[in-house]
Amino acid sequence: MPSPRVSRAANNAANPMNKIEFMSLLTNRTNSSDPVSVRHRASDSPVHRKDSFNSTSSTSSQQQQQQQQLPEEDCMKLNPSFLGIALSSLLAVDLWLSKTIGVCAREGSSWGSARPLMKLVEISGHGIPWIAGTLYCLYKSDSNAGREVILNLLFALLLDLVLVGIVKGIVKRRRPIHNRMDMFATFSVDKYSFPSGHATRAAMVSRFMLNHLVLAVPVRILVMLWAIVVSLSRVMLGRHNVTDVLFGFFMGHMQYSLIEYLWLSPSTLPALFRM
Template identity: 75%
Template sequence: MPSPKAKNPSRSGGSPVLGSSNGRYDFRQGSDPTTARLRCPESPTRRRALSSLLAIDLWLSKQLGVCACEDSSWGSVRPLMKLIEVSGHGIPWLAGTAYCLYKSDSAAGQEVMLNLFMGLLFDLVLVTIVKAVVRRRRPAHNRMDMFATFSVDRYSFPSGHATRAAMCGRFLLAHLVLAAPLRVLILLWVGLVGLSRVLLGRHNVTDVVFGFWMGYCQYNVVEMLWLSPQTLVILWNFF
């Protein structure tokens, strides 16, 4: 006669499997018999895929960091890359926009410059928050000799230069009347700013790619929260 315990595996301390017949998910008992844990057997595969993508990102970023120092393979181009780096820095953009806002003698020009200034502030705050939350270290081959850095700049994700370049590029193309060569020049500048971040070893490839996407979306927020001329008059009188 079979033992009564064989009819009830839960009494023998086993781990009964509950769930669908294809075994995608199962519930296993822990130390407390009244609790159950949902385990997804696909998670190790996803972790391996993410680890592989991260390894490719780190390897590719290291291979492209050809201007990380003077003795790198493209070390002679490093001064030019650093000049492009300064052109995408937040301080020159904020100072230049504030100056244009002060000197503008038309309501339309003041409106455009004010919204660009607010967009730059929004970009600065958002990038700072994301960097503080993610806390991804900069590439090991990077040399910390950047212009006007802050404590949060020791983190790499996302690239603030890339977010700023993407947002400002869309803004200028949408709100300034420019000839075709100047529009091409702006697009070229945006691409060079992102490329310089990887060539200088400042960021990994994914930092720049995500930064471009983030800056592209930031411009949409700026358009949604656009300050009208009436709001400009109110702010101008207040200050």
């Protein structure tokens, strides 16, 4: 009886194709079950190489665009305009100086005990007392020269209210945060800070009085000091910033020049001088 090994060898010799088929089947199963070989095979394909090249090129182009855009954005942030730097610096100095000078803004401030006195100065520069006093003087005046001066002062006070209200409504700058809204007889536009109406009125009225009234030297000095103290009290009470007062003082001087140009006389308005 022949041994099994001899019979297996005889069968293999008789059918050599069985061995080849078995080896090819084993090779295909091994290659299909190996993910690494599948990935290598897929990566070696021309289509995959083309897709990977396109994705790599698009990514590199996006990175180049970002690198080209970033320096421009950095330049915009790190190199602002000179005007912007100047305005920001001026605003910072204005806020700091206004808060430093606002020593009477509250009762607990460093000069809080002087707050009632500063409020009296505030009322002395208010528009309502000045308009009421001018109307009374116009009613009591019995000379054409005096009526002409008082009438133009009334016109200047009314013009001041209109112009300051227009500028405040356009700019709409809020009052300082340390301000306490306890002012005398305020209107809707008085919630805004720029410019200071008291400063415009003080500058305009003082210049008007110095040029159209015959005053002694001590009285002229008092008028100038009154205009300065009224303007300074606006910052000390925390009502306005420094730039509000400075612009208001300048605006008051310009308003007086406008009144001189639009001066009302008996020849221009004769009906008013016959009353």
